[in-house]
Amino acid sequence: MSDSQVSKVTLEGDDTLKRTLASAESDIRELDQTENARLVQQRAQAAAPKRTGQLRASIVAKDLGKGAACVTSDLIYAPVIHYGWPAHHISAQPFLTTAADNSAQLVEANSLRETQRILGRVRGA
16 A cells, blocks of 8 residues: 555444443442442441440441442441540440441442443443
8 A cells, every 4th residue: 555545444333432431431430339338337237336226226328429328327426436435444346447347348349240230331343
């Protein structure tokens, strides 16, 4: 082929690829983390110290939107139990951190499975 000859390449499916990749990116960024938070919640409830049962019952999973969730308690003394208060001779009982650590592999597996499901919808070139 000489320098004066021009080759033309047409990529079919380019628009579909761009559109489905953009959709997948958005879906992955906003991946619902509620199920993952519930896994941590269940483990935190099981690990929380039980004196009256109020602390365990107060631990909830909350959807924060935009791909975020949290596990929390609205009891005023929950952080004191979790982190401790040495000045008051209260030892830390990090039930929530332990639950999060013990759930990490399941959370990662769930997130990977959902991400792969979303990427499976990508089409085009």
